[in-house]
Each structure stands twice: as structure tokens, then as C-alpha cells.
Amino acid sequence: MAQEFQSRIIELTDSALSDSITADALIRLVNDIENQSPPKEIIHLFLELAHLPSVAKIITAAGLTDAWLKQICNFISKSQYHVGSLLKQRADRYSDKTAFKMISGENVNERTYDQVWFDIIQIGKSIISFEQPEKVPVIGLLTYNQYRGALIDLACLSFGIRVIPIPLNSTSDHLNFILKQAEISHLFIGGKTGIQLWNDVQADHDIQVIALDASETLRGQISDWESFLDREQDFHLQERLDLVPMDWTVSIMYTSGTTANPKGIIFNQVNIVSKRFARALALPEIGSQDTFLAYLPLFHTFGRYFELLGSLYWGATYVFAESPAFNSLLKDFKISQPTVFISIPKRWAQLYETIEEGGSLDAADKSVIKSKINELTGGQLKWGLSAAGYLDPDIFTFFQDHGIKLLSGYGMTEATGGITMTPPNDYIPDSVGKSLPGIDLQLNSDGELCLQGSYVTAGYFDDHDSSVFREGWFHTGDIFEERDGHYFILDRKKDIYKNSRGQTIAPQKIENLFHDFDLVNSVFLVGDGREFNTVLIWPNHENSL
Structure with a gap:
């Protein structure tokens, strides 16, 4: 049976790579796997086939995404297909392809998929040396975006070690709260900000610290990177991968601000991996x-899950921006020539303003504008996502009209990131898009x-009384309107109030009216329980005459 399934999957993989695969053939294969329960190695081989873009295209075109993803999630869970399984597959398939690029000035260092998987294994051997009888290590990461930090994260996810x-x-x-609640035993620190944060609290904690960079100014029980690598404890790779649990909490991400x-x-692993297939x-x-x-921080979901793990899922190339500063990003655009850029709205607005500096865009020829965009972004940019804030619809349509599919989206950490997203070629002003596959709204x-849904968290760590999880649903606290499948965010639930007349007031709707006034720095509407509403305005003195 296994041999027959293997032959079928290899044949369908060849068809997928030549864009000749059919939805019927895929559905028959899924049904047979479900009914006959082949070994997990066969299911893993199928899941590798399922990651190919041509498979996603044919399933999407056939309108089968929900049923398909439901079966994918079932297979992920029953076959123990976790982050380590996925990365091992990608190293085998994309071995010599560049997985990571690290920019320093005008120089670029690269690591292939083979090299990255080798590095993950070596680091995994060192982390596993922290394991003691009846004492499970909990790894903390306090660092700026860097290759070593990403490797620690990926090694922990691959080999079933909790990482925060x-x-x-x-x-x-x-920081004190996180270190104590999560019971972090080993903390990897990189960069001046991380060092300063740790030094301010280290006297209150008995934690082993490993320096990702220079360690001279770190306080406490410090090991350098080389000493950490020397700790390696050998293991049988497949046996270790087989030990990784699927429903155990492998990672905790803390809200901030x-x-x-x-x-x-x-x-857990099902949350993390199923989201990749959904996206x-x-x-x-x-x-x-x-x-x-x-450039988005790897301690936030969009940077960690969408960009880092998403890039590796697709077999794409992830470029570490040297800095999140706008001028530095402009340099990195030209060096890396990306096809995908995910950002907060401010960076898209800055790109638009930089293009506009040469004169009015309304009167410019379309080819001239496209040339300016290519010059700024490296000439290959095709996809963009703006989330975590409001971006003017005119900026969305500007980039879309000039060959960049800039999408809108809405997400929360509780949903492993994205919840809604603009379908390609279906942008509607002020909409945050439609629900992603695999999530019920x-x-x-x-x-x-x-x-x-499968990638919505089961709850908060060490908090069993949260009121936002009720009867199987996570309550976001955000107020929406839905029209023709598109979702429009109106306000935060907690920001809604009633005035003395009993009228329900959504402050953000009023506050948004002031967004386009250069003389307004910030605005706040008050009126809870009052007879009237009052707008408080803080002026922008830099733009005053």
C-alpha cells in the first residue's frame, strides 16, 4: 500500500511542477489517504506535494479551499507533521537554494536551505544539552532580528522545546512578569536594547544567559555563543523529530504596549503549521x-509567522533588513530586489511620498511612475501587505494601478497572525479583506x-478565567461590519460608549475624519455619560504656518 501511495504522490508532484495537475486527482488521493490510513511518511510526502503553488491554485480555482484545508489539518495532526518535519522537507527539496540573506552595508551573506537545516540541527544539539531529568528547559529570546536568533527559534520549534x-x-x-510567568530557564540576548533590558532586571532572576553577540556588558550568569555551541549533545535526528508533541504548547508570544x-x-504545532497552508x-x-x-520584528506574529516561517514554507528567500529605518530599507530594496514586502502602513505612505517628491503624480505618465517605483524598490516588487493600522485607500490603489498587488489585512496574535486579507484583484476601499481559509468568523x-479555527490559540498561558474565550469562540473586542464577504473594522468594543441621551457612540468613526489634516497631530473624542460629545485636538506645530 505504501509503495502505491508513494508512486501516486511522486507522479502528482511531477504533474504539479509542470502545471498539469487536476483537482479531481488531488481529491481522490486525499480521500484514499483518509480511508486507508497509510504510514505517516506517506502523509508527509503528500503534505510536501500540497505546499506547491500549483496545488494551491487548482484547489482555489475549484472552490475547494475549506474542505481541502480541513483535511490538511487532520493530516498534520494525525501524522505528527510539525515545524521540524516541514524544514527537513524544504532542505531536501530546495537544498542549494538561498534561504536567508543577511545585509551589512553593501555586503550580503547567504545561507542555503541545506546549510540552514545543518545549523538548526547543530543548535538543537546544544539546546537539548539543557534538558535534565524532571527539568524541562524553557528558552527565551530577547534580541533584534538576526540569523542566530532565528536559528534558536527554529531549532526549538523543530525539536519540541518551548520558546518565548x-x-x-x-x-x-x-520583562520581569514574562520571565517569571513563563519560567524561562535560559535566555538568549542580542543587541544593546536587549542587554539594557536584561541588566535592569537580572538581579531578580536566576537564569542562564547566552550572548548572541558581544557579552562584555551583560550581567549575570553569562555564556558566549561559542561556549554554547561546544555544549552539543548528539542525538538521532529522526528519533528526536518523532518525540515532538503536536498539541503541547511549544511557544508563547506575549502582547506588548x-x-x-x-x-x-x-x-502548538498544529496552530503554527496549519496557518502556513491556510495563508x-x-x-x-x-x-x-x-x-x-x-524588517518586522520576529517577536511579533507577522514577522515571525508570515515572513519567517512563511518564507521557509514556500521555499522562498528571507532577507534580514539591516535596519527598520526607512532610508536603510531603501538601500536594502536595491540590494535584495524583493518580490514581497510586508509592512505597517507608515512605510507604504513613505514610499508613496518619496515617489511623489519628483512632482505631481496625477500629471505623470504611467511608465514614468512605474520606473520610479522600480528604482526605489529594486525593480521586482509584486506583492505587498499593509496591516496593523490605517492606510489611505488612494495609496492602495496607486500601487495596485502600477503593478504591485498591495493587500489589506487584519490580524491578531491570538489567530497566529492574519484573520482577514484582501483577495488578490478584489480590493475594496477601507475593507480589511475577506476571511482567510480555515477560520470561521x-x-x-x-x-x-x-x-x-485550527490556528486560533486555545487560550492564554496560566490564565484559565479569561472572558474572551467562550463556547469555543475567541471574542476579539473589535467591532466590524460585513458586506458581500468583505469586513470593515469600525471600532474597539471597549471604546464604544453611550452619552446621556442613550445614543451609542463609536469614537473612532469621528476621530478618523481628522486623519487627513496636516495640522492635527492627534485627536480624541470624549462624551461617556455626558449630554454632548467633545473633540480634544492636539495640534501639529511643525506643520503650522
């Missing part, structure tokens, strides 16, 4: 030919968006 990326914008109180203690969102079905044109220029009577 810690936001670099944490306060000392928040709030006044209360941060919440730890828990993820690929939503973007069937992206594949191993693509290059991501990435519903709007409560007050408009609050609720969701459930």
Missing part, C-alpha cells in the same frame, strides 16, 4: 521564486468579531 520571543519594547516590569501585565498567547491557499501565486525583504449582535 520577548518584545524588545517591554518595560522592566513587563499595554498598561496591564502582558498576556501570553499559547501555540498559501490565500496567496497561491507566491512560491519558491519569491524573495521577502523583512461570526459577528455578534453588537458587531463584535468572534473567531475559531
